[in-house]
Amino acid sequence: MNSSLGLIKDGIFKDNAIFKLALSLCPSIAVTNNVRNGVLMGTAVLFVQVMVNVTISLMRGIIHPRIRLPIFMLVISGWVTVTDLVMAAYAQDAYKQMGLYIQLIVAFASILARAEMFASKQPVMPSLFDGIGMGLGFLFSLTVISLFREFLGKGSVWGVPVLHAKPLLIMILPAGGFFAVGILMGFFNCLGARMRKKARSR
Amino acid sequence: MEFSKLFELIVSASLINNFVFTRFLGLCIFFGVSKRMETAVGMSITFTAVMMISAALSWLVFRYVMVPLDITFLKIIVFIGIVAGFVQASDTIMRKVAPSLYHKLGIYLALISTNCIILAVPLINAGERYSLPESLAFALGSGLGFALALVIMASIREKLELADVPGPFRGTPIAFIVTGLLALAFSGFTGLLRM
Numbered sequence: 552m553n554s555s556l557g558l559i560k561d562g563i564f565k566d567n568a569i570f571k572l573a574l575s576l577c578p579s580i581a582v583t584n585n586v587r588n589g590v591l592m593g594t595a596v597l598f599v600q601v602m603v604n605v606t607i608s609l610m611r612g613i614i615h616p617r618i619r620l621p622i623f624m625l626v627i628s629g630w631v632t633v634t635d636l637v638m639a640a641y642a643q644d645a646y647k648q649m650g651l652y653i654q655l656i657v658a659f660a661s662i663l664a665r666a667e668m669f670a671s672k673q674p675v676m677p678s679l680f681d682g683i684g685m686g687l688g689f690l691f692s693l694t695v696i697s698l699f700r701e702f703l704g705k706g707s708v709w710g711v712p713v714l715h716a717k718p719l720l721i722m723i724l725p726a727g728g729f730f731a732v733g734i735l736m737g738f739f740n741c742l743g744a745r746m747r748k749k750a751r752s753r
Numbered sequence: 754m755e756f757s758k759l760f761e762l763i764v765s766a767s768l769i770n771n772f773v774f775t776r777f778l779g780l781c782i783f784f785g786v787s788k789r790m791e792t793a794v795g796m797s798i799t800f801t802a803v804m805m806i807s808a809a810l811s812w813l814v815f816r817y818v819m820v821p822l823d824i825t826f827l828k829i830i831v832f833i834g835i836v837a838g839f840v841q842a843s844d845t846i847m848r849k850v851a852p853s854l855y856h857k858l859g860i861y862l863a864l865i866s867t868n869c870i871i872l873a874v875p876l877i878n879a880g881e882r883y884s885l886p887e888s889l890a891f892a893l894g895s896g897l898g899f900a901l902a903l904v905i906m907a908s909i910r911e912k913l914e915l916a917d918v919p920g921p922f923r924g925t926p927i928a929f930i931v932t933g934l935l936a937l938a939f940s941g942f943t944g945l946l947r948m
């Protein structure tokens with residue numbers, strides 16, 4: 552049980568796809584101008600990551616190593632299609648805004664990387680927890696970015712106004728997304744450096 | 754067939770709705786290869802060529818195979834197969850037929866299949882039901898837009914190497930902030946065309 556918790560923690564902090572590995576950046580900016588879309592996108596990625604990890608792990612005995620990458624792509628695009636169709640049916644408003652980005656989950660390097668590095672070598676349970684960890688890490692980063700942007704750009708959180716001052720409109724414009732990710736990345740680097748220094752002096 | 758419509762598509766895809774600055778696609782490659790001007794130019798050329806051909810292939814398959822068979826819901830799987838297959842094939846053919854060209858541009862080919870723009874263009878073409886010339890114009894515009902973004906970014910980053918950037922912001926974070934400034938500049942193109 553301890554190791555599965557550890558796997559989840561690694562996924563959220565050590566191997567965080569957006570802030571640490573700088574992978575799968577496209578949606579992190581495109582859909583994060585409000586918290587609802589950010590959380591929805593994060594959940595979609597979480598679902599795809601977990602299902603892909605479990606599927607690949609179940610099939611790891613029968614996939615021939617030489618054709619493994621096309622098989623992985625096939626599995627990923629299959630699950631992305633499932634997510635795409637489900638969202639088109641049940642979350643129509645959000646789908647209109649971010650449908651293209653849901654379909655492009657297929658091209659996420661982080662999902663393919665986890666399938667290749669972890670799920671194709673490990674049994675089902677660790678793969679499941681690894682998927683949950685990576686997905687939660689992604690969800691966490693998207694939530695942080697979208698909170699930051701919606702709070703500064705619209706003065707609200709999840710559509711509820713909290714800040715009664717003139718908001719910085721630029722943060723919800725496309726350019727603001729780049730600024731937000733840049734600033735947050737710098738902040739996390741700074742935090743990481745400080746924690747390392749503390750650990751060393753101990 | 755109106756030429757003005759095609760021209761509008763090219764301008765809109767390259768400047769107004771630039772993939773990198775307003776739709777945020779292809780960022781992994783954008784940040785990856787924009788460190789040096791030489792790689793940026795090589796990538797741009799390869800990218801635009803692959804984009805045009807894969808858009809045409811996807812259009813043909815979509816129009817003449819998927820629509821008649823009523824399997825358009827499989828477009829994600831089919832398009833990624835077409836793009837990955839085409840990139841792999843051109844890699845092999847180029848190595849045999851034009852080794853010198855392969856030596857120059859081959860490494861970019863391998864990177865391209867992981868680019869989301871190359872998949873987004875066929876998906877948008879299918880979604881908007883563009884005709885073949887319109888699809889090609891859209892693909893050309895997107896390729897040019899990506900090339901423009903890459904070249905601008907590479908020329909800035911070469912200077913940035915010499916700049917004194919605060920420690921935690923070195924590398925990717927400062928690149929993001931510079932991209933934000935560029936995106937701000939590109940938002941000036943909004944309203945250039947009434948679509």
